[in-house]
Amino acid sequence: MGKGVMLYCEIHEDCLAKIAAELASVGRKIADELGEELQAVLIGSGGVKAFAQELVFLGADKVLVIDDPAFASYQPDAYVEAMENVIKDISPAILLFGHNEAGRDLAPRLGFKFKAGVMLDCIKVEVEIATRKLYMTHPVYGSKVNTRFKAKTEGLLIASIRAKSNEPAESLETRSGEIIERSETVAVSIGQVQIIEQVKEEVAGVKLEEAGVIVSGGRGMQGPEGFEILKKLARVLGGEKGGAIGGSRAAIDNGWLPNKLQVGLTGKIVSPSIYIAVGISGAMQHIAGCLTSKTIIAINKDPEAPIFNISNYGVVGNWEDIVPALTEKCEALQ
Amino acid sequence: MLNILVCIKQVLDPDAPVSSFKINNLGKNIIAPPGTMPVLNPFDENALEAALKIKDVQDVKITVLSMGHNLAKPVFLKAVASGADEVIIIDDPSFESTENSSFQNLDSFTTASVLAEAIKKHNKYDIILCGRQAADTDAGLVGPGVAEILGIPLITMAKKIEVARDKLRIEQITSDGYNVLEAALPVLITVGNEMGDLRYPSTKNLMAAKKKKPVVWQAADFNINVLSLTKIEVVDMHIPVKKVDCKMIEAPSPEEKATKLAMQLSQDGVI
Numbered sequence: 347m348g349k350g351v352m353l354y355c356e357i358h359e360d361c362l363a364k365i366a367a368e369l370a371s372v373g374r375k376i377a378d379e380l381g382e383e384l385q386a387v388l389i390g391s392g393g394v395k396a397f398a399q400e401l402v403f404l405g406a407d408k409v410l411v412i413d414d415p416a417f418a419s420y421q422p423d424a425y426v427e428a429m430e431n432v433i434k435d436i437s438p439a440i441l442l443f444g445h446n447e448a449g450r451d452l453a454p455r456l457g458f459k460f461k462a463g464v465m466l467d468c469i470k471v472e473v474e475i476a477t478r479k480l481y482m483t484h485p486v487y488g489s490k491v492n493t494r495f496k497a498k499t500e501g502l503l504i505a506s507i508r509a510k511s512n513e514p515a516e517s518l519e520t521r522s523g524e525i526i527e528r529s530e531t532v533a534v535s536i537g538q539v540q541i542i543e544q545v546k547e548e549v550a551g552v553k554l555e556e557a558g559v560i561v562s563g564g565r566g567m568q569g570p571e572g573f574e575i576l577k578k579l580a581r582v583l584g585g586e587k588g589g590a591i592g593g594s595r596a597a598i599d600n601g602w603l604p605n606k607l608q609v610g611l612t613g614k615i616v617s618p619s620i621y622i623a624v625g626i627s628g629a630m631q632h633i634a635g636c637l638t639s640k641t642i643i644a645i646n647k648d649p650e651a652p653i654f655n656i657s658n659y660g661v662v663g664n665w666e667d668i669v670p671a672l673t674e675k676c677e678a679l680q
Numbered sequence: 681m682l683n684i685l686v687c688i689k690q691v692l693d694p695d696a697p698v699s700s701f702k703i704n705n706l707g708k709n710i711i712a713p714p715g716t717m718p719v720l721n722p723f724d725e726n727a728l729e730a731a732l733k734i735k736d737v738q739d740v741k742i743t744v745l746s747m748g749h750n751l752a753k754p755v756f757l758k759a760v761a762s763g764a765d766e767v768i769i770i771d772d773p774s775f776e777s778t779e780n781s782s783f784q785n786l787d788s789f790t791t792a793s794v795l796a797e798a799i800k801k802h803n804k805y806d807i808i809l810c811g812r813q814a815a816d817t818d819a820g821l822v823g824p825g826v827a828e829i830l831g832i833p834l835i836t837m838a839k840k841i842e843v844a845r846d847k848l849r850i851e852q853i854t855s856d857g858y859n860v861l862e863a864a865l866p867v868l869i870t871v872g873n874e875m876g877d878l879r880y881p882s883t884k885n886l887m888a889a890k891k892k893k894p895v896v897w898q899a900a901d902f903n904i905n906v907l908s909l910t911k912i913e914v915v916d917m918h919i920p921v922k923k924v925d926c927k928m929i930e931a932p933s934p935e936e937k938a939t940k941l942a943m944q945l946s947q948d949g950v951i
Contacts, residue, residue, distance in 0.1 A: 422833075422834065422835075423833075446855065447837075447854060450812075450820055450836055451834070454821045454823075454824035454828070455827075455834065457821070458789070458824065458825045458828035458829060461789075462911070463911040463912050464788070464789075464821055464911075464912070465819075465912060466819060466820050484818070484819075485818065486816060486818050486917075487694065487701065487710065487815070487818070488694045489818070490698045491701060491703070491918070491919050492917065492918055492919070492920050493915075493916075493917045494914070495912050495913065495914060495915060496912070496913060496915050497911060498911055498912065498913050538833040538864050539833050539861055539862070539863045539867075540861065540863075541859055541861055542859075542860040542862050544857075544859050544860075545858050547857035595873060598873075598874075599873060599877070605839070605858075605874055606855065606856060606857065611818070612812070612813075612872055612873065619950075620950060630698060637922070641945075642924075643941070643945075652697075655924070655926070656922050657924065658925075658926060659926065659945070661928075661929045661937050661938075661941055662928070663934045664934060667935065668935075668938045668941075669938075671938035672941060675938055675939050675941075675942035675943075676945075679943075679951065
């Protein structure tokens with residue numbers, strides 16, 4: 347029988363991935379309710395230990411640090427093998443991932459390897475105190491219906507958590523914990539899958555997941571050119587460092603924007619202070635990506651568009667007429 | 681000749697409006713809105729398109745596999761007319777109807793196990809293609825599960841697949857852009873909308889498809905007790921209702937609407 351909660355954490359561009367704080371808050375609560383330990387595992391290459399202390403401050407009782415050139419980039423076979431060894435040694439009751447590349451790739455593999463119960467893209471993972479059973483809430487039907495699941499059998503449970511669905515844990519420097527360096531030499535030196543190249547599609551400005559202001563365009567934009575106008579609005583409201591543009595799936599499928607700017611269930615989950623949806627009808631799959639934004643403003647020529655059901659402010663009309671005027675007025679007010 | 685398997689699932693139309701969804705009395709299942717036709721899972725359509733893109737440039741045989749009871753004729757025809765050479769259905773009395781089984785009797789573990797057994801029985805594959813997730817469960821586990829059970833490499837989220845002799849060159853979506861990967865065969869690949877929409881079948885193919893029939897296998901023949909495989913069960917379901925009071929900005933002209941909105945946002949401290 348497994349014991350304790352384990353978090354899978356990552357380092358992105360020299361920082362602890364933001365979702366680690368959200369995982370820590372979910373994991374700490376579960377660990378406290380079960381009266382068990384919270385451990386975190388951090389895998390990478392070069393200087394990994396430096397990030398471990400932050401995980402202790404976020405609430406981890408123990409942090410396992412695995413640092414080896416074999417883990418320089420996410421090579422599936424190497425990471426699976428390392429995690430397999432960790433799970434066999436530590437035997438956690440529940441393993442939590444962020445729902446990202448690792449969550450979609452590594453979590454299911456490990457789940458099937460260990461014949462564990464697996465649930466991806468959970469917005470909540472909670473203990474039912476009376477039974478000590480874990481309940482996982484995962485939205486289905488394109489995020490239209492929230493479904494709670496539980497494991498039928500005892501044994502390891504693996505879940506990935508949707509970004510921005512839980513408050514991040516507070517970082518408290520008064521917390522203490524153990525940092526353990528763990529050596530992993532994986533048997534897979536030449537995987538059957540080789541990474542030949544890693545291409546970064548450069549998009550100027552702030553990352554969507556970090557932007558304070560996002561102006562998104564959908565099918566109503568009718569082409570790529572209009573996004574320049576949206577960019578101006580984003581810059582006026584958010585500045586160079588805080589304003590970004592995004593798009594619904596329609597905008598990406600039509601080739602108006604690169605994949606990485608897709609906001610939605612199968613794109614990025616964002617939570618800016620201001621989210622402006624321009625020419626976006628409001629399919630649940632898109633709304634799932636922006637629902638936790640502080641203020642949502644919708645501009646659409648269709649008064650019946652479902653986007654108005656979840657917006658704080660709505661304007662019916664043509665974006666070509668409204669957005670430039672809005673940009674001007676907002677600039678004047680600054 | 682490359683053998684490509686595409687796993688497909690029939691789902692409730694994911695574009696059906698929320699207002700039409702009903703949860704049944706026991707709170708464990710969705711009742712299909714009347715008159716809704718089931719469709720081929722959109723991400724599985726992308727998987728089929730991935731297979732067809734390979735077929736465009738070389739000799740392949742495309743076999744479509746689907747686990748379920750009563751695959752709807754339009755779904756079957758779409759798969760075949762698009763270019764699948766054969767369709768194999770794995771049936772079982774416990775599968776009842778699509779909307780029941782997706783949440784009650786089956787979970788991803790079961791589905792992956794049954795599909796893997798069918799694939800072992802079929803025994804001829806170089807590339808297995810799956811949609812990244814089913815639009816009803818949004819689970820995203822069956823593709824990786826089948827790869828793990830078969831013991832073959834897995835590549836998730838491919839947007840492009842090219843065959844070069846006995847290796848594949850694959851572009852895999854990442855949060856920042858994409859990876860270029862090289863993989864040996866056999867391999868299982870999951871895809872999403874980035875792979876491209878399923879092409880429209882030609883009239884000729886549509887007519888030819890009408891004369892075809894699926895091959896049907898019984899899950900019971902695989903010697904696995906389907907119901908005993910499930911690991912996860914539904915506790916309850918509910919449709920979240922976000923109550924937001926939307927301030928609709930009214931004014932005679934678009935410019936005045938823009939001004940009014942800006943003023944309101946400033947007044948409310950949003951900007």
